[in-house]
Amino acid sequence: MSPDTRSTASDVAAKSTLFCPDCDHQGRYDSAWNRVVNGDAIHYLCPNCRATVTTRPTAPLEKRCASSQRVSTSGD
Ligand SMILES: [Zn+2]
Numbered sequence: 001m002s003p004d005t006r007s008t009a010s011d012v013a014a015k016s017t018l019f020c021p022d023c024d025h026q027g028r029y030d031s032a033w034n035r036v037v038n039g040d041a042i043h044y045l046c047p048n049c050r051a052t053v054t055t056r057p058t059a060p061l062e063k064r065c066a067s068s069q070r071v072s073t074s075g076d
Helices: 003-007 009-016 060-069
Strands: 017-019 026-028 034-038 041-045 052-057
Touching: 009 017, 017 052
Parallel strands: none
Antiparallel strands: 017 026, 034 041, 041 052
16 A cells, blocks of 8 residues: 555565464564554464464553653543
């Protein structure tokens, strides 16, 4: 859909490509995998065998900010 993403695809292909340890399926992290959000993490599941390939935080910047400043949004 976005032509802009293809211009940099070759440059980041190695880093953005995930490999399934179970069935050797491979594909870009943002297109080929089933993503399941669990709390503050996103699990990337293989569409072929449903193995968990990797897990990434949903909002690393927000989590770092909250952790360093210990801001409480509930209460006050
Ligand atoms: Zn697999």
